[in-house]
Amino acid sequence: MATSKESPKRAVVLLSGGLDSATVAACLIRDGFQVTALSIDYGQRHSVELKAAAVIAHEVGVNEHRVMKLDLRAFGGSALTDETLSVPKTKDSTDVVHADIPITYVPARNTIFLSLALGLAEAVGACQIGIGVNALDYSGYPDCRPEFVHKFGELANLATREGVEGRPISLYTPLLNLTKVEILKLAHRLQVPVGKTISCYDPDEHGTPCELCDSCRLRSQAQRELCL
């Protein structure tokens, strides 16, 4: 007698090549999802992270890795896409969390990336969209806050065929309330190839991190705490 087989649960994950999104991908795989990773080639000055994304996609074991080209340099206004602006760097070891929105903020980036992931989720029949947003040790971006994530989830189900037909697409944000130290611990537990992830906003062409930007400092701070 043939046994009935449930169709696999599918998810899309936004994979940047950094530590956080790599950890989210590994969480989805741990939770039994078939995963399509989506990386966006948006003209970032740290495009070496796209190479890291391909390596990580393979090593954590996603089913498919897609790269979409979208030139956000056309908008300007961010140090992450505009070569004429400098990524802020300091050796100051004080807390990295900002009161203001920093110049590395890319206008509406997470909204744009989540929208693309939503389109892909509809197309491949995924019920979850993974994103490595993190509300504690973050750099002051408005589109990393829990209220933003929650609102996008509401929008997703008004925007899509799935939502209208009662098959909701949810956001999957396992890092939202973790500290960077907790994320690092989780990554190690899930055997994420942490050494191959690139978090730096301004690495050299070999992927060597600058160690001075916000993202490097957040990561180093956490690594030091973990080893204390």
Add this chain to the structure above:
Amino acid sequence: MATSKESPKRAVVLLSGGLDSATVAACLIRDGFQVTALSIDYGQRHSVELKAAAVIAHEVGVNEHRVMKLDLRAFGGSALTDETLSVPKTKDSTDVVHADIPITYVPARNTIFLSLALGLAEAVGACQIGIGVNALDYSGYPDCRPEFVHKFGELANLATREGVEGRPISLYTPLLNLTKVEILKLAHRLQVPVGKTISCYDPDEHGTPCELCDSCRLRSQAQRELCL
């Protein structure tokens, strides 16, 4: 004595080359906005509409017209981007409004386009985003409904620097509750070059409409009613 001059109100409008978005652009100009038009080259089979968008941008008098490339064909699943799927056509003159979501629906298209417009609005300092959604004579797309528009407006102000800093970005949807006949009347009143707009989902390479797809039928129906 120098008189103080208010800085101009800025808006972004999503300009497809069709009748509806051309009319929204004209409404924004009537209302005194400096307008940046944004067209998306998303791999649509009716790419001749991008040429129409450039003509319309010029004729209605926007300040700037930007075209962004984003290949949504990678997602598949829609007759508007997939050459292997047929655009449904009929000579049936009955009502075009569908109960189901038709195959011309592009996954998450309006969410993606509005997100891009939101990024551009932040970059150019615009406080309004114009989009030609229309809830009455529409083709059954989930992302044309008032509740979707309303939710995106809420999201916009959680997602952006402007929202956080108390300078909200709003959606501008003057056609939302108009019939197609009312839109045509408005377009004529605002001297939109209606004959140069392309609404057809599957025109030939010269832009000649098929007259049989949902979009053509909606427009013809309205034109007939207007002339009765």
